[in-house]
Amino acid sequence: MPDFTIEPYRWPKAVGHEGWDDWVHFAEVRNAGLAVGGEHLQDCSPEFLLGDWNDAGEARQLALVARRDGEIVAIANSGQDPATEDLAFSYIRVLVHPNHRGLGIGAALLDALEALCLAEGRTTVVAEFEVADEPGPTIAAASGAGAVPAGAPGVRLALSRGYALEQVDRTSRIALPVSAALLAEAVATAAAKAGADYRLVFWQADAPAQWHEDLARMYTLMTQDAPTGGVAMPEMPWSVDRLVDELAHRVGQGMDWSVAGAVHEPSGRLVGLTELAGLPADSGGTGYASQYWTYVDRAHRGHALGMLMKAANLLRFQVEHPGYHFVTTQNAEENRHMLDINEALGFEPFLAQAVFQKRL
Numbered sequence: 001m002p003d004f005t006i007e008p009y010r011w012p013k014a015v016g017h018e019g020w021d022d023w024v025h026f027a028e029v030r031n032a033g034l035a036v037g038g039e040h041l042q043d044c045s046p047e048f049l050l051g052d053w054n055d056a057g058e059a060r061q062l063a064l065v066a067r068r069d070g071e072i073v074a075i076a077n078s079g080q081d082p083a084t085e086d087l088a089f090s091y092i093r094v095l096v097h098p099n100h101r102g103l104g105i106g107a108a109l110l111d112a113l114e115a116l117c118l119a120e121g122r123t124t125v126v127a128e129f130e131v132a133d134e135p136g137p138t139i140a141a142a143s144g145a146g147a148v149p150a151g152a153p154g155v156r157l158a159l160s161r162g163y164a165l166e167q168v169d170r171t172s173r174i175a176l177p178v179s180a181a182l183l184a185e186a187v188a189t190a191a192a193k194a195g196a197d198y199r200l201v202f203w204q205a206d207a208p209a210q211w212h213e214d215l216a217r218m219y220t221l222m223t224q225d226a227p228t229g230g231v232a233m234p235e236m237p238w239s240v241d242r243l244v245d246e247l248a249h250r251v252g253q254g255m256d257w258s259v260a261g262a263v264h265e266p267s268g269r270l271v272g273l274t275e276l277a278g279l280p281a282d283s284g285g286t287g288y289a290s291q292y293w294t295y296v297d298r299a300h301r302g303h304a305l306g307m308l309m310k311a312a313n314l315l316r317f318q319v320e321h322p323g324y325h326f327v328t329t330q331n332a333e334e335n336r337h338m339l340d341i342n343e344a345l346g347f348e349p350f351l352a353q354a355v356f357q358k359r360l
């Protein structure tokens, strides 16, 4: 008889409300489960995590937990974009606390999560998780670029359940502060190439209203334009209303944001953006900031705007938000344009992210 139970999980409505102590354990398991190679890149406090869950369109979030002696030791969830119409697609995740691994909990939880997804009509599931490099055989991505260690527990579990490794993303990092001279030079070189038609604008968590329409357009295009390997990525539409809600959420949640945008002067439109954000220590952050979206409109590619925005934004972020140790960024191994920019700035490969997909 297994000495664990698996059950549906409902998170508290607000900090301190019913179920709060359980949620604190849930957040601990999440942080410990996401740590890779001893590095805590994604830690956050239970308060911060709850804000994220309650804002993420809760109707589309399903969760399970495994308990031993009543205490949460493993968590699993299936999430959907709040605005997508493709309700058959979902991201899933299974995390077992390191002290409770190798006991059959992960496999049982994944089986239960698949059954739940199937019952809800979520028939395409995608699991993304980071793995540290290790010696031994590797599995190549179906996309043709990148590989992950075949012996990593998550990889073995996914393969044993019939998942296909569609894509491998590279997680790279750069130590802060980056040489200001190097960044300034990168900005100057890129600005010379971009020419007088473009200028940079910056903001923090909130974006000026004049750019909302262009931002909503670019957010919608981003999920379609970035390489996704064989992942059946649904359209995730962004209306201006959804964007305004997201910006309000960002302001309320208290992350340190720096966003750079590229304005095309002749048309007055915002045609590119790049976003950096870090979680302050008092919200559970561990000194890692992350690169979020970078996008340049198709009609404006080839003018060094990606490099211009990224170098300028990095320079600005480290001045406005000192105290972060690293910036991490994730790019598909086949996304050579973006990797070239990041490598030129000094980002170095750090971890691999496996993107597994299964049709249930």
Ligand SMILES: CC(C)(COP(=O)(O)OP(=O)(O)OC[C@H]1O[C@@H](n2cnc3c(N)ncnc32)[C@H](O)[C@@H]1OP(=O)(O)O)[C@@H](O)C(=O)NCCC(=O)NCCS
Residues within 6 Å of the ligand: 033, 034, 092, 093, 094, 095, 096, 097, 100, 101, 102, 103, 104, 105, 106, 107, 108, 127, 128, 129, 130, 151, 152, 153, 154, 155, 156, 157, 160
């Ligand atoms: C992957 C993970 C969920 C496995 O949880 P677990 O409770 O330890 O796994 P189980 O004991 O149920 O074992 C299930 C399978 O995982 C793999 N596995 C478990 N421990 C392993 C280890 N130390 N080395 C290699 N594979 C391992 C095996 O395939 C195992 O099946 P097998 O015993 O028939 O070979 C857990 O290691 C974890 O949380 N890792 C971090 C997050 C992650 O990678 N999630 C991936 C799924 S979305």
